[in-house]
Amino acid sequence: MTDTTDTDQTGAAPTGATPTGAAVADTALATAATAAAASVRRRQPSRSLLRPTIWLPAVGALIVAGVLWEIVAINNTYLLPRLGMIGQAIVTQPSFYLENAGVTLSEALVGLVIGFVAAVLVAVLVTESGILRRAIMPLAVVLNVTPVVAIAPALVVAFGFGPAPKLIVTALITFFPILMNVITGLNSVSPPILQVFATLRASRFEVLTRLRLPSSLTFVFAALKVVFPLSIVGAVVAEFSAPGAAKGLGTVISVASSNSRLAVVYAAILCLAIMGSVLLFLVTLLEKRVLRWHESQRLLRG
Amino acid sequence: MTASPDQIVVRDALKTYGTGAAEVTALAHVDLTVDRGQFVSIIGPSGCGKSTLLRLVAGLETADSGDVTVFGADPDQACAAKMIGFVPQVPALLPWLSVEGNVTLPSKVNRRADALRRTLPGHVHREPADPRALLTKIGLGDSLARLPHQLSGGMQQRVAIARAFAIQADVLLMDEPFSALDEFTREAIQVQLLELWEQMRTTVVFVTHSVSEAVVLSDKVVVMSARPGRIDAVIDIDLPRPRRQGLLESAAVHDYEDLIRGRLQTAWAAGPATR
Numbered sequence: 001m002t003d004t005t006d007t008d009q010t011g012a013a014p015t016g017a018t019p020t021g022a023a024v025a026d027t028a029l030a031t032a033a034t035a036a037a038a039s040v041r042r043r044q045p046s047r048s049l050l051r052p053t054i055w056l057p058a059v060g061a062l063i064v065a066g067v068l069w070e071i072v073a074i075n076n077t078y079l080l081p082r083l084g085m086i087g088q089a090i091v092t093q094p095s096f097y098l099e100n101a102g103v104t105l106s107e108a109l110v111g112l113v114i115g116f117v118a119a120v121l122v123a124v125l126v127t128e129s130g131i132l133r134r135a136i137m138p139l140a141v142v143l144n145v146t147p148v149v150a151i152a153p154a155l156v157v158a159f160g161f162g163p164a165p166k167l168i169v170t171a172l173i174t175f176f177p178i179l180m181n182v183i184t185g186l187n188s189v190s191p192p193i194l195q196v197f198a199t200l201r202a203s204r205f206e207v208l209t210r211l212r213l214p215s216s217l218t219f220v221f222a223a224l225k226v227v228f229p230l231s232i233v234g235a236v237v238a239e240f241s242a243p244g245a246a247k248g249l250g251t252v253i254s255v256a257s258s259n260s261r262l263a264v265v266y267a268a269i270l271c272l273a274i275m276g277s278v279l280l281f282l283v284t285l286l287e288k289r290v291l292r293w294h295e296s297q298r299l300l301r302g
Numbered sequence: 303m304t305a306s307p308d309q310i311v312v313r314d315a316l317k318t319y320g321t322g323a324a325e326v327t328a329l330a331h332v333d334l335t336v337d338r339g340q341f342v343s344i345i346g347p348s349g350c351g352k353s354t355l356l357r358l359v360a361g362l363e364t365a366d367s368g369d370v371t372v373f374g375a376d377p378d379q380a381c382a383a384k385m386i387g388f389v390p391q392v393p394a395l396l397p398w399l400s401v402e403g404n405v406t407l408p409s410k411v412n413r414r415a416d417a418l419r420r421t422l423p424g425h426v427h428r429e430p431a432d433p434r435a436l437l438t439k440i441g442l443g444d445s446l447a448r449l450p451h452q453l454s455g456g457m458q459q460r461v462a463i464a465r466a467f468a469i470q471a472d473v474l475l476m477d478e479p480f481s482a483l484d485e486f487t488r489e490a491i492q493v494q495l496l497e498l499w500e501q502m503r504t505t506v507v508f509v510t511h512s513v514s515e516a517v518v519l520s521d522k523v524v525v526m527s528a529r530p531g532r533i534d535a536v537i538d539i540d541l542p543r544p545r546r547q548g549l550l551e552s553a554a555v556h557d558y559e560d561l562i563r564g565r566l567q568t569a570w571a572a573g574p575a576t577r
Contacts, residue, residue, distance in 0.1 A: 192394035199360050199388040200469070201381045202411035210411065214398050293398045293449045 081263040089267040101271045103247040104239065107163060108231040111170020115227070118171065119178035120220075127186045127212070128204065144176040148234065152241035161242045169241075170234035174227040181223035185216025218294055221287040228279040232272060307374040307423045310336040310359060310473060310505065315368035317354055317531075327530035328354040331368070334524060334533060336507060338373065338426075338472075341499060343508045343516035344524045345562065347570055351531025352509045353477055359507060360388050360475050373472055374423040380472075383422055384408070384415035387466030387504075389476040393458035395450040395465075402446040405433040405465045428470040431502075436464045439501070440494050456487035463495060473505040480515065492518055493546075500544055513566070517558045518545060525562060527569030534569040537562060 066083060073080040090097055122140070126133040148169055155165035189211045197207055239250025249268045256264035317329040328351040336342045344352040357363045358370050361377030372380035380386050395404045409430070419425055437443055440460045450458055459479055466474050480488045492515060499506060510516050516523045517539055525535040539558055 190392075190394065192390035192392050193396065195360075195362055195390055196388050196394050196408075196465075197411065198362060199381050199386045199475075200384055200408050200412050201415070206411040210407065211396070214396070217398075293451065 078262075081266055085263040086266045086270060089263040090270070097249075097252075097267060097271050100247055100249050100252050100268070101275060104232065104235050104249045104272070105275060107166040107235040107238070107248065108170055110163075111167040111234060112174050112227060112231040114167060115171035115174035115231075116178055119175050120182055123179050123182035123186060123216075124208065127183055128208070140176060140179060143172065148173045149237050152238050155238070156242045161246075165242060166235055166238035166248075169238040170231050173234035173237075174231050177226045177230070178220070178223045181219040182216050185219030186212045188219065189215045218291060221283065221291065224283050224287075225280060228283055229276045232276050232279075236272065306371070308338045309371075310334075310373065310507070311369070311371045312355065312358065313369045315355070315358060315365040315370060317351070317358065317363070317365050329358075329365070330530035330532050332531070332533055336473075336505060336522075338505055339503055340521045341506045341508065341519055342522045342524060343510055343520040344526060345510055345513065345516045346526030346531075346534075346566070347528050348511070349531070350526040350528040352526050354531065355526075356475050356477050356507060356509050359473075360386055362388075379418075379422065382412070382415060383419035384412060384469050385419065385422075385472040387469055387471030387474040389462050389466045389474060389479045391478045391481060393450070393455075393462040395458055395461055397450050400447050400449060401437065401442060401453070401461050402433060404450070404461055405437060405468050408465060408469045426472065431468050431470050433464070433468050436467055436498075437461075439498060440464050454487075456483050456491055459483065460491060460494065463491075463498070467498060467502055467504070470502075471504065473507060476506065476508045478509050478511065481511065488512075488515070495519070496545060513559050513562050514555075516562065517541075517555055523558075523562055525565045525569060527566075535565045537565070 069080070069083060073082040122136060126136055151172065152165065152169050155168055159165040159168070186208075189207075193211060194207070197211060202210070235248070236250035236253075239248040240254055242251075249272055252268045253265050256262075256268070312332060312334040315329050315332045317327075319326045319328055332351070332355060334355070344355060346352050354363065358365055359372060359377060361381045364377075370377050372385060375383065375385070377386075396407065399407065434443070434446065437446060440463065442457060442460060442464070445453065445457065450461070453461070459482075463476075463479070466476075480491060483491065496519060506519075508516075508519060520539050523537045523539060524533055525537065526532065527534045537558070541554055541558075
């Protein structure tokens, strides 16, 4: 760990010094300092991943968890399948899991897109109009405090065993976190910036597209990190509530557990966990690309 | 009243905040005239209403009574015609735009402003400014593509000044723009601001709490005092231009500084210490 903190300091020192502006009369100095900081930043990530101090703790914890699992599983064969059995379940019929994972994933993602678009639209309406805010926000809050798990069976009754109730549940469960974050983001433009553009009489639409929406991006990504895993929860919950549904990992779990095929249950759960992790990883990657300019990313890199 | 097309006129402006016992008179019947092309500084203790006065001219606030005209137009029209360039205390740059993107953004919003500007009585035709040339003049020619967080505080504030110059505003309103900078940076930027101003010949109203900054930059220094906010003295600074570093150490500068400090002290002593 000592190595990392060292590079952190060399990275932080020049960036920390430049905002004081001592070097303004000498622009070249400031340029050199930020360039040096940038190069330290650029080199760091690739190197740090290979360092044992970075990956060893995670791998160690994983091994410990695996050993504990095996100890419990060997003594309670009817409660917990052994890791080898879970692996075998996947290896013997990979296409079965892939197909069902694909169904759940597409339900989760389509529902998420619906929830996302709706939430951004509502957030814009609510921040632009006080009347709409007072009309919509109480409804949104009520919707949020109602457990989606409780709504799911009713939706299945209303919309049947097809994809519709799953998309609605996923959209509902993702809607509120995105809404609240985007509202905060749209209001996060600093007052001096708004004053500058007020004296230019930029239209409300220009302020929205050029100032408010770009400012909200950091909050959008914070929301996405919460909401991507949630969307899978939504899809699985909806599949549980529609036991007759043909496909999906949620269906696999409910059918296999009623038949006491524990290895299949845990194999499906493993698939869900992997899916969630991959989605989270992709969002984080995208965030790094899009928010290069933002302080939070600089701190992570520097 | 006759609105002068070549002056910024504040006449009998009254502005209060709060109500009842908590009422504060930010501006008590203030009169101010700024001629076109002048560099005018407003100085005074905190709470004297100097920022409020600036914000009235900028159209960010409206007076309870009295008139404000900016080269014959009211502040609202002046803003709609992009006659006003505002430089706040902090750089207020958009962190996701490059230096060049930040400076060119004002010309991309409110595109109807140019047509409106031609119809106003105080209209003076100006060629549109070249943002790259402007940034080069202010010493940021090699930083066009950099992001604000890659710049020092002084460089960021220079970008904000270039942004205000870029729309060829008739008047630049600056609200203590250098107050967060250290002394070396501040002096360097003052010289650059003067050079740019001498080339562009814009009118500037500059709020500051630094006496030496006011003297070095201005044609006219307006001394204000607090509670209620009012103008105490208007002092013409009769120093030759262009003002270069050497001149600034001269005895004349110190005389003006002493004069203004004296005025500020009497203003401070005269006003009630508590409201």
